[in-house]
Amino acid sequence: xxxxxxxxxxxxxxxxxxxxxxxxxxxxxxxxxxxxxxxxxxxxxxxxxxxxxxxxxxxxxxxxxxxxxxxxxxxxxxxxxxxxxxxxxxxxxxxxxxxxxxxxxxxxxxxxxxxxxxxxxxxxxxxxxxxxxxxxxxxxxxxxxxxxxxxxxxxxxxxxxxxxxxxxxxxxxxxxxxxxxxxxxxxxxxxxxxxxxxxxxxxxxxxxxxxxxxxxxxxxxxx
Numbered sequence: 696x697x698x699x700x701x702x703x704x705x706x707x708x709x710x711x712x713x714x715x716x717x718x719x720x721x722x723x724x725x726x727x728x729x730x731x732x733x734x735x736x737x738x739x740x741x742x743x744x745x746x747x748x749x750x751x752x753x754x755x756x757x758x759x760x761x762x763x764x765x766x767x768x769x770x771x772x773x774x775x776x777x778x779x780x781x782x783x784x785x786x787x788x789x790x791x792x793x794x795x796x797x798x799x800x801x802x803x804x805x806x807x808x809x810x811x812x813x814x815x816x817x818x819x820x821x822x823x824x825x826x827x828x829x830x831x832x833x834x835x836x837x838x839x840x841x842x843x844x845x846x847x848x849x850x851x852x853x854x855x856x857x858x859x860x861x862x863x864x865x866x867x868x869x870x871x872x873x874x875x876x877x878x879x880x881x882x883x884x885x886x887x888x889x890x891x892x893x894x895x896x897x898x899x900x901x902x903x904x905x906x907x908x909x910x911x912x913x914x915x916x917x918x
Contacts, residue, residue: 738884745790774803777876792858799847799882806840807871816863828840
C-alpha cells in the first residue's frame with residue numbers, strides 16, 4: 696500500500712543542541728517531576744502520557760517504550776521498527792493537558808535508519824494513514840542523526856501546542872532512504888496542568904415556564 700505523503704505546508708522547525716550533561720533545564724509553569732525514581736526529570740512529559748499507539752511497526756512490546764526519562768534516552772530496548780516501508784505513525788494521548796515546547800528524537804540501529812523528517816499533528820485522535828493526506832500538520836521539521844541525544848527542536852507556533860490532550864508524530868523518511876526506519880526515543884519538554892481528562896456529567900431539572908410548559912435546565916458538575 697502506498698502511504699507516501701506530500702508536503703502540506705506545515706510550520707518548519709529549527710534544530711538546536713544541548714550542552715553535554717544537561718537536558719535543557721526546566722520550563723515555566725507546572726514543571727516538576729512526578730516520577731519518584733527520576734525526581735530531577737522536571738521537563739519530560741512522558742510522565743503525563745495516558746496511552747501511546749504505533750502504526751506500521753513490526754511486532755513490539757508497545758509504543759510506550761520510546762517515552763522514558765531523559766537519562767535513559769540512549770537505551771535501545773523498546774525501539775520501534777517500521778514495517779514494509781519507511782513510514783511510522785506514533786499517536787499519544789495525555790492524561791492531562793500538556794504544552795510541549797521542545798522535542799528530541801533519537802533513531803536506532805545504523806544512522807541510515809534514523810528518522811530524517813517528522814510531521815506533528817495536534818487534536819486529531821483518530822488520524823491514520825488513510826486520513827493523514829487530508830490533514831495539515833501543526834508543525835514539521837527535518838531531523839539530524841542524533842546518536843548522542845543532544846539535538847532537539849522547538850515547537851511552534853506556541854499556541855498550537857498549548858494545553859493539548861493528544862499529539863501524533865508521522866515519520867515519513869529516514870537518512871538512508873531505506874525501507875526500515877528505527878525509532879529509539881521521543882522526548883517532549885514542556886508544561887502540564889493537573890486537570891484530568893474527565894467526562895462532564897450533566898443533570899437536568901424541569902423549570903415551569905407558565906401555561907403548563909416546562910424547559911430543561913442543565914447543571915454541570917465541575918471536573
